[in-house]
Amino acid sequence: MSPLLRGLLKIHRWIAIVFSILFLLVIVSGMVLAFKPVVDAQTTERIAVPTLIKALNAADPAGKAGAVAIAGDASVFSLSGRGRGPSGNFDMQSGTKLSEAGFDLFSFTRRLHENLLIGADWLVTATTIAMVFLIVSGLFFGWRTLRNNATGWHLGLGWLSLPLLALTPVTGLLMAFHLGMPQLPDYTPASRPLPLAEAITIASQHADLSGLSLARNFRAGAVMLTTRTDSGNAQYIVSGSGEFRSMSGPGWVRSLHEGTWAGAWSGILTLISTFPLLGLMGTGLWTWWRRTQQRRARRPAVAGQAHA
Known part of the structure; x- marks a missing residue:
């Protein structure tokens, strides 16, 4: 591997480590939201x-x-x-506030997915950029013969699931920068709604x-x-x-990201697309942890040889 690719691989690994917790929050909340089109498809009630x-x-x-x-x-x-x-x-009938037993899972999860419950939209955007960077940079490491270990699973999963893998991060990034979104109609601005x-x-x-x-x-x-x-x-x-x-x-970008373009079926596809993301995160972190442990185990042996 060339020095340039080794440097890219090091950046790839450190970005994955630094953003791992945020990746987990965004991916798992996205998995929950992928069920919404499935639930909505079973609901016919009108207001x-x-x-x-x-x-x-x-x-x-x-x-x-x-x-x-x-x-x-x-x-x-x-x-x-x-x-x-x-x-x-x-x-809905009286407008009276209900007890907390009426917790809305999808509403809570959407706020977690979009701003981490603290209004940090920018941090979610940064996390999405990091996720797309990892997907793109992974392509530069080339195709290798699949092996029955964590590294082989990581490489194989990244290549074999690439279209599904890129579906939600890429469309999420396009939404963040308002690319591919429908043009807003003209209306008179106001100071408050x-x-x-x-x-x-x-x-x-x-x-x-x-x-x-x-x-x-x-x-x-x-x-x-x-x-x-x-x-x-x-x-x-x-x-x-x-x-x-x-x-x-909503436009094709949002429809693809939220899995609403074909009701329950597209929601299921969006849900499936999150599995490779979790798989890559798990195999990548496991590979890094194993290599770290092996490196630590070799240090005493090298030190012993130096003193011999």
Whole structure:
């Protein structure tokens, strides 16, 4: 191996070690989120928009919540606070807050996956860049005869599963830099978004929101709404001044990353694509640990020969 490749291999190993915990958090949370299209495909419940608006006004009378997510069975919605806004799970009929037993696994996991629960979007982006770098740099080490050891498994898994392996990290990186994403419609910027209940009211006058799954604060004082339809997800924007705009959809990059392009089947494919990532992480760390132990074991022997 040339000196250049040896240097690249050293960088490859150290990046894998430094980011290992973050890799684990992002990969495992992604595995959980891959089940969401599978669960959604089994859910046919629709919401009554007037009922949701009434419940939202009861749960968030000051209009400070930053996002509302609708449960698959349309019986509960969860609010994420903006500043001092309310957060938690609320009854769809009355808007009363439910006990913590109503923990929303997908909502929690999405926040972990996107910002590690601490608003660290930049750190998740850095982790994704590191993951893509490891995949690309691994190609430079060449194909070797497969051997029945951790190094052989690591190399073989990286080459044989390459298309699946690259699916979620590459699309995640494209999303982070807004590449391949649908072009946003024009709307008038505002200093702050409308209350969620008001934005949903405006959107319901222009589109069918019976499949609404998420409404959240968006860029330039807008609210983005995502609804489930028979042909996939549809997205709309309500500006801070009340303008309604329809979007062309989530785009192929997001659909591939989230596994929503073919319902449950694409969700299963996204789930399968995370297994090679875990396998590479495990075999890579195991190989590094074994080599470290062997190197430490050789040091006393070398020292003994030097004194002999």
